[in-house]
Amino acid sequence: MQVMRRTVVALGAAAAILALVGCGGLGVNIGSGTSRSSAVVNKVGIQVQSGINIPQVTRNNFLLMIAIAYYSYGGQQYVSSTQGATWTTVHGSGAIGLFNGDCITPYVAGTVLQNICVFGALPGTATLNATVAGNTGTVTVTVL
Numbered sequence: 609m610q611v612m613r614r615t616v617v618a619l620g621a622a623a624a625i626l627a628l629v630g631c632g633g634l635g636v637n638i639g640s641g642t643s644r645s646s647a648v649v650n651k652v653g654i655q656v657q658s659g660i661n662i663p664q665v666t667r668n669n670f671l672l673m674i675a676i677a678y679y680s681y682g683g684q685q686y687v688s689s690t691q692g693a694t695w696t697t698v699h700g701s702g703a704i705g706l707f708n709g710d711c712i713t714p715y716v717a718g719t720v721l722q723n724i725c726v727f728g729a730l731p732g733t734a735t736l737n738a739t740v741a742g743n744t745g746t747v748t749v750t751v752l
Contacts, residue, residue, distance in 0.1 A: 648679040652745030663749045665728035675738035681682035692720040700734035
């Protein structure tokens with residue numbers, strides 16, 4: 609009897625979680641279509657993926673970054689998609705170098721990637737941009 613009760617509770621909990629995920633209740637809408645694609649991106653975030661979310665790299669080392677596309681619906685921000693971004697550097701571009709997510713292959717301008725490796729070349733700061741569907745996220749990377 610106890611096993612049957614636990615099974616029913618577990619199945620009920622699983623159904624509730626699936627219902628929330630299916631409706632976007634957990635804040636993630638990944639997929640395709642006009643409600644969940646790059647067509648509705650209105651914000652791009654850039655986060656550090658290789659450690660604490662502080663865009664700081666020591667000279668001659670790498671920092672792995674990720675671009676996240678968001679859209680707003682009903683006053684809330686949701687993840688729009690997992691497609692990549694076009695990456696550029698603006699000010700202080702000599703301070704950093706860009707490599708593909710493998711941190712080996714140099715990044716070719718205009719290539720669309722989800723992850724980018726930032727190489728700390730010279731001490732200073734540089735502005736890193738990620739553009740998805742015409743929306744650009746910006747972060748300042750400090751090289752120590």
